[in-house]
Amino acid sequence: MLSTGRRPSFVPVLLAALAGLAGCALPLASVSEIDSQGDAEFQKIRAQTPASTDAVLRAYVSCVADAIIAQLPEPYADQNWEVEVFDSDQINAFALPGGHIGVFTGILKVAENQDQLAAVIGHEIAHVTQEHALKRYNREATTRIGVVGVAVATGTGQAGADLLGMATSLGLSLPFSRSEEGEADVVGLRYMAAAGFDPRQSVALWQNMQKKDKLRPAEFFSTHPSSEHRIDDLIARFPEALATYNAAHAAGRNPQCQR
Numbered sequence: 020m021l022s023t024g025r026r027p028s029f030v031p032v033l034l035a036a037l038a039g040l041a042g043c044a045l046p047l048a049s050v051s052e053i054d055s056q057g058d059a060e061f062q063k064i065r066a067q068t069p070a071s072t073d074a075v076l077r078a079y080v081s082c083v084a085d086a087i088i089a090q091l092p093e094p095y096a097d098q099n100w101e102v103e104v105f106d107s108d109q110i111n112a113f114a115l116p117g118g119h120i121g122v123f124t125g126i127l128k129v130a131e132n133q134d135q136l137a138a139v140i141g142h143e144i145a146h147v148t149q150e151h152a153l154k155r156y157n158r159e160a161t162t163r164i165g166v167v168g169v170a171v172a173t174g175t176g177q178a179g180a181d182l183l184g185m186a187t188s189l190g191l192s193l194p195f196s197r198s199e200e201g202e203a204d205v206v207g208l209r210y211m212a213a214a215g216f217d218p219r220q221s222v223a224l225w226q227n228m229q230k231k232d233k234l235r236p237a238e239f240f241s242t243h244p245s246s247e248h249r250i251d252d253l254i255a256r257f258p259e260a261l262a263t264y265n266a267a268h269a270a271g272r273n274p275q276c277q278r
């Protein structure tokens with residue numbers, strides 16, 4: 020173990036070496052690297068958070084997730100997705116690259132029916148199919164270059180330690196951008212409608228989330244910054260989404276997920 024006295028000199032030297040390898044930037048991640056990080060991150064959350072033992076609830080979440088997964092573009096529809104329900108009051112859910120979906124029981128009190136849960140899961144999966152984690156990671160890697168410079172110049176250890184942490188973890192705590200949120204809303208709406216879930220319930224979901232957030236901050240909004248226009252933007256997409264929804268029902272896609 021390193022003594023604390025050595026750290027300020029050790030970290031900047033290592034960072035200088037890292038930065039030097041890539042010219043002046045940290046190497047950017049590839050899709051397969053982000054997938055592996057998603058796998059590792061999911062295992063970490065699994066190790067830290069108990070899974071729900073409520074078989075009915077687990078089947079309900081899987082029912083909604085499976086209906087949406089079946090409508091994803093390739094290669095996502097045929098990917099082996101892992102769906103887990105975590106026993107936690109957190110009002111949150113996530114999907115990770117590599118094919119992982121996590122739903123905390125806390126958000127099931129806000130998502131009142133299968134269609135609202137489909138809006139949550141559709142939104143999360145859309146972050147994965149639009150490669151937002153990869154973009155977010157690479158954005159962070161680029162913007163932290165200034166921090167590397169400062170760490171190297173001043174011998175400050177902490178900034179360097181943060182950077183090293185980021186380089187080895189996808190970091191669920193990093194927020195998406197507002198434009199990525201808007202994109203996840205629109206793409207997620209399409210996925211839920213194609214699976215036969217009522218797209219109008221997406222608006223009811225976000226209204227419930229905002230109400231809950233006033234009582235107790237929903238963890239969801241720390242990583243998913245909400246736009247003021249979110250609800251208006253969704254309503255503007257209803258004509259297209261309802262056409263997709265009606266076509267799904269006509270084709271026999273009419274999920275009945277029970278809790």
Ligand SMILES: [Zn+2]
Binds near residue numbers: 142146
């Ligand atoms: Zn989001």
